[in-house]
Amino acid sequence: MKKELILEIIQERWSPYAFSSNPVEDYKLKAMFEAAGYAPSCNNEQPWMFVYTTQHDEKIFSDYLGFMVDSNKVWAKYAYAIGISMARTKFLYNGKPNRHAFHDTGMAVSNLLLQALTMDVYVHQMAGFSVEKVREYFNLTDEIEPVAMMAIGYLGDGNSLSPELLKRDEKRRPRKSVNEFVFKNLLSKPAF
Numbered sequence: 001m002k003k004e005l006i007l008e009i010i011q012e013r014w015s016p017y018a019f020s021s022n023p024v025e026d027y028k029l030k031a032m033f034e035a036a037g038y039a040p041s042c043n044n045e046q047p048w049m050f051v052y053t054t055q056h057d058e059k060i061f062s063d064y065l066g067f068m069v070d071s072n073k074v075w076a077k078y079a080y081a082i083g084i085s086m087a088r089t090k091f092l093y094n095g096k097p098n099r100h101a102f103h104d105t106g107m108a109v110s111n112l113l114l115q116a117l118t119m120d121v122y123v124h125q126m127a128g129f130s131v132e133k134v135r136e137y138f139n140l141t142d143e144i145e146p147v148a149m150m151a152i153g154y155l156g157d158g159n160s161l162s163p164e165l166l167k168r169d170e171k172r173r174p175r176k177s178v179n180e181f182v183f184k185n186l187l188s189k190p191a192f
């Protein structure tokens, strides 16, 4: 059910399994990452980093797929692009740990998802991948942490997906009611 006051773009965003391999225009990809960069961050550190590849770079695309667990590979391989978000976990200005780095990177991704959808591009994020493989592949120092992978592309017909996966795309995924996660004054008191 649609909620009146909530931005439509927020309500319409979802994470599909059925991707088309049709190319997403470079200018759209750029706009998505630029939108990510508008996110607020602790001390304006902008601790996020993104690396992505597309099906045009066959070998690298296949390397990225290789980071994923099989259950993600089976559908993500049809997406036009695959991205990885990373976070710099130390402040550049003083070298101290930035405990907000993941939080801020998540906010940047949230901008990216919404910007993508305004251009009919869908994003499905993944935690199901090997952080170690990513670390090794990109030769990451301890100060950079892989956060999430994401499949990026236009919606597809899902013809190549299993019926179980296709079924998952049939309905939007349920949300908790606001009273389950918002409290007023004390954590024992639902707010609304």
Ligand SMILES: Cc1cc2nc3c(=O)[nH]c(=O)nc-3n(C[C@H](O)[C@H](O)[C@H](O)COP(=O)(O)O)c2cc1C
Binding pocket: 013, 014, 015, 016, 072, 124, 125, 126, 127, 128, 129, 148, 173
């Ligand atoms: C950090 C993160 C990790 C996720 N990991 C996976 C994953 O490994 N595999 C998968 O199929 N979906 C994954 N998802 C997608 C979620 O399951 C999905 O966002 C959630 O069920 C809500 O559905 P919606 O995005 O369609 O609204 C992930 C989402 C996030 C934000």
